[in-house]
Amino acid sequence: MSAPTVARPTEDELQAQFDATIAADHRIEPRDWMPEAYRKGLVRQIAQHAHSEIIGMQPEGDWLLAAPSLRRKAVLLAKVQDEAGHGMYLYSAAETLGADRADLTDKLIEGRQKYSSIFNYPTLTYADCGVIGWLVDGAAICNQVPLCRSSYGPYARAMIRVCKEESFHQRQGYELLMTMMRGTAEQRAMVQDAVDRWWWPSLMMFGPPDDDSPNSAQSMAWGVKRHSNDELRQRYVDMSVPQAEALGVTLPDPELALDEATGRYRFGAIDWAEFKQVISGNGPCNEERITRRRAARDDNAWVTEAATAYADKHAS
Amino acid sequence: MSETTAAETTAEGGHGAVPTGPEIPSGAEPTRATARRDWPLYECFVRGKRGLNHVHVGSLHAPDDEMAVHAARDLFTRRNEGVSIWVVRASDITASSPDEKDPMFAPAGDKVYRHPTFYEIPENVPHI
Ligand SMILES: [Fe+2]
Numbered sequence: 001m002s003a004p005t006v007a008r009p010t011e012d013e014l015q016a017q018f019d020a021t022i023a024a025d026h027r028i029e030p031r032d033w034m035p036e037a038y039r040k041g042l043v044r045q046i047a048q049h050a051h052s053e054i055i056g057m058q059p060e061g062d063w064l065l066a067a068p069s070l071r072r073k074a075v076l077l078a079k080v081q082d083e084a085g086h087g088m089y090l091y092s093a094a095e096t097l098g099a100d101r102a103d104l105t106d107k108l109i110e111g112r113q114k115y116s117s118i119f120n121y122p123t124l125t126y127a128d129c130g131v132i133g134w135l136v137d138g139a140a141i142c143n144q145v146p147l148c149r150s151s152y153g154p155y156a157r158a159m160i161r162v163c164k165e166e167s168f169h170q171r172q173g174y175e176l177l178m179t180m181m182r183g184t185a186e187q188r189a190m191v192q193d194a195v196d197r198w199w200w201p202s203l204m205m206f207g208p209p210d211d212d213s214p215n216s217a218q219s220m221a222w223g224v225k226r227h228s229n230d231e232l233r234q235r236y237v238d239m240s241v242p243q244a245e246a247l248g249v250t251l252p253d254p255e256l257a258l259d260e261a262t263g264r265y266r267f268g269a270i271d272w273a274e275f276k277q278v279i280s281g282n283g284p285c286n287e288e289r290i291t292r293r294r295a296a297r298d299d300n301a302w303v304t305e306a307a308t309a310y311a312d313k314h315a316s
Numbered sequence: 317m318s319e320t321t322a323a324e325t326t327a328e329g330g331h332g333a334v335p336t337g338p339e340i341p342s343g344a345e346p347t348r349a350t351a352r353r354d355w356p357l358y359e360c361f362v363r364g365k366r367g368l369n370h371v372h373v374g375s376l377h378a379p380d381d382e383m384a385v386h387a388a389r390d391l392f393t394r395r396n397e398g399v400s401i402w403v404v405r406a407s408d409i410t411a412s413s414p415d416e417k418d419p420m421f422a423p424a425g426d427k428v429y430r431h432p433t434f435y436e437i438p439e440n441v442p443h444i
């Protein structure tokens with residue numbers, strides 16, 4: 001007599017099980033079967049998210065040595081360190097899908113994977129650090145909060161950790177700006193100038209309009225994404241306008257107006273040509289960002305090599 | 317489709333819009349020989365406070381156990397999130413199959429009597 005055999009599930013059965021998990025709004029976990037397109041799409045999304053966190057350290061990092069006080073320096077250092085952590089959480093999530101962390105970094109440096117267009121703009125004054133915290137991290141929060149319910153478990157859990165830390169990022173930025181707004185006319189002008197430069201790029205962070213976003217539908221059907229680009233952008237504008245008013249700055253959009261009927265803000269047309277330029281490598285700082293990332297990898301290679309040699313020597 | 321066009325970008329990562337089109341094709345794979353590639357993967361567990369179990373919080377790469385603990389401290393407990401950290405090489409973990417319908421968990425399914433709710437107790441009996 002032979003041992004009872006367990007029938008291997010067919011591809012269709014596996015697909016049905018996956019679909020049922022998604023339909024029930026349960027999470028997909030690393031060792032579950034998943035469609036190849038789901039896995040690939042997630043690796044790409046998570047890797048690019050991770051790259052954005054890592055590259056995102058640079059614009060504010062430029063001001064670490066020029067922070068105006070020890071307090072501001074400690075705060076900025078903690079904020080930038082958090083972004084490194086966000087990158088690590090995300091690479092770790094990508095690895096649960098079979099990606100290799102060093103390989104992803106190589107792809108970023110070789111220009112084969114992208115990062116958020118926002119980090120290709122320069123930080124010209126210290127007010128930019130405040131505006132990044134307020135607007136850029138604010139937009140990040142709008143994007144990331146729904147991702148805490150992403151259908152892929154490790155991604156959702158990474159987002160929960162990230163979101164817990166983002167609130168500090170936004171508040172430290174806003175507080176910095178409030179302090180400057182209470183200062184001299186020159187300081188207030190610096191804040192307004194920074195807002196003028198960052199407002200439009202921050203709106204672009206939500207991606208192209210829904211009718212020009214071909215992958216969104218599949219992403220939403222799989223529960224990877226929970227809201228459309230335009231929906232999140234509108235939410236962000238509605239949140240930001242009263243914050244700008246409280247701060248005493250003007251958002252650089254003459255068409256910005258409250259729609260009494262809906263209670264939401266109408267805003268002007270976004271310059272998608274600029275977005276396309278920046279995302280395809282022609283932004284003000286694209287080259288600088290990648291050059292520095294490459295240097296970080298290559299110039300510090302001796303540290304990782306030394307640590308490996310030490311570990312090898314002590315492994316018994 | 318052979319190249320990433322701006323039309324294939326969408327808001328993804330928290331930090332914003334990134335392309336979702338196919339990766340830009342490129343010639344040779346990078347050939348850099350780094351030690352870091354070979355650093356083992358560690359799974360990390362943090363005890364949030366006294367009285368709680370260690371809970372899995374994520375993973376990282378480190379050259380050895382000691383460095384893994386240091387890295388886990390910096391990565392997962394920057395805000396007093398824990399009082400104790402465990403790290404273990406991912407390759408040393410033996411896991412069951414992930415599916416709850418797996419035969420491994422099946423025997424528990426029909427043993428409802430292991431749960432307190434299996435037993436009906438009159439409402440006028442307190443503290444039970
Ligand atoms: Fe972040």
Ligand SMILES: [Fe+2]
Pocket residue numbers: 083137140166169
């Ligand atoms: Fe942040």
